[in-house]
Amino acid sequence: MSQAVLDRLSAQLGDRILETSDAFGEHEAIVAVGDWVEVAQFLKDDEELQMDHFIDLTAIDYPERASARFDLTLMTRSSVNGQRIRLRTRVKEGEKPGTLSSIWMGANWAEREVYDMFGVEFEGHPDLRRILLYEEFVGHPLRKDYPIDKAQPLVPYREVADITKLPPFGIEEGQPFARIDWEARLAGGDQQVSPAIGVQQGQRRTLSDSEAAQQIQARIDARLAAEAAAAEAAEAAHAPEEGPGK
């Protein structure tokens, strides 16, 4: 990591570098999504920086942040002078950052993994398929609103028609053995599994206004409504049976 890289970036690109930081001795520059590819290209091509060694590209999900949901981080290193830099951009849900796979070939698999795990799509990626999971997988597991023990539907035998199998379990069972109940947290509920985390510790807001939270709230409402309707229906079905007996 090196301050010289940040200085060079700020000098050459000026206000396209939105923010810089050097927390824990790790130098980082934040750029807008639109500048993501160009700044990365600059890192590699600039004769002073020569960031030719691709290190890692990953994402972090912040569903409670209203401005942009995902953080995309890129780490590169220069094989010439040994300097390292972390580049970061903030991506809204549904927004498509450009692909870096034409700059570093290692970004190809890294972006496929981010797509697989977070559902962030990359514009212009040559081969954007799921990489760790399978095609029929529903959802993106590293999103915070994906419950860790969610049951996936059984995949029908491929290329054979008319075989349908039912899911082995019911719908989402939540995250009962985790310390944070993300579904409840995003919906603004105060329910926490661990007493050490929560409002009292200043860890979370009481209510989230993000889009993800609203979607989850809608899902919870729908489920509760469905459960209530089912209970009503069961009661209604039960009542006539007893009727004639009386």
Next chain:
Amino acid sequence: MEPADELSNDQASLELDADPMRLNMGPSHPAMHGTIRMVMDLDGENLINLDVQPGYLHRGFEKSCERGTWAQVFPYADRLNYVSPMLNNVGWALAVEKLLGIEVPERCQYYRVVLGELSRIADHFTCNGASAMELGAFTPFLWLLKVRDWVWDILERETGARMTHSFGRIGGMAAPPTPNFKDDVRHLIPEIFKVVKETEIMLLRNRIFLDRMQGVGVLTKEQALSYGCTGPVARSTGIPYDVRKDHPYLVYDRFDFDVPIGEDGDNWDRFMVRLEEIRQSIRIIEQALEQMPDDGPVNVDDPRIVYPDKKDVYTTIEATIAHFKLVMEGLRVPEGEVYSFTEGGNGELGFHIVSDGSGTPYRVRVRPPCWYNLAASREMLLGGMIADIIPTFGSVNMIGGECDR
């Protein structure tokens, strides 16, 4: 069958089907290390297209880490690269310690170095032994694994487990070195040298082995950089990048050791780089044993981070409470984000961790060295022959647990 010259023109002009054949190798195949699938288009025996499909060993490491406490990650980290679990353990401990802003006592740093280098030796023995075995040389495999077992005997005496030790702790180690630790390691060193020498005598002038290794599976320096290769795969192409040298952690800056590099980036160079790294690891171990203090604390002196002594837990209320708080709530890691990287068995093993200040990791990203090495294996294999997949893939040393997480 009639002689060719008696066949009519029509029959003589018959040719074999020239369309490329699509062949599926794996996910469960004896030549595939771990479970991985390769779909290839073959023209005769030549690979003209290849799709490497990892993911069959995916078990949600990163998601599972977001569920428990920081200390509960150690058993998962063990199972990343299960051939050298100690390196992963220490890598994770260092990442959390960086976020906490603490440094373990000197004795512990040396202890970590020695155990880590022993693990690295075991890792390289496994890879090189398996590479030789897959080319038909079974004896070197058995001999190398014999020594690997002696290495594991030492690790077992220290940690209680042969492979998945779960021995690292945030702010120290689970236990101090045993009294015989230094002697045990010192007795083992000549044996390791002996077997490395024997392996060289058996393999390095073997015509078959040379033909299968030299000039096969070539990766250029530019490709290695662009794909993000690290470790022996990158060093075999001539990139002198070793985290221990370039960004020293623990006490690696106090040792005198070399970073072996290759020139061609073929299977042979990868094999030789690993063999030489075993020697360099022994150099590090010898110096570390010399410098390592015999007494002193192993864990940091901070009851908010380190578990209290078991004896105190059962006899004093303060230790009982401290133990309960650490187990039930986990230690508090301040809000922040760090990327901490160490030299694992296969290259740069990075932990990119985000903490929101609670007792649970907010996000844990492992940068598995295998992942990018495996991505580059397409370049090594393409254009080669199908039989070369086996030595090339062996020398990349893909570890499913780490690659697929």
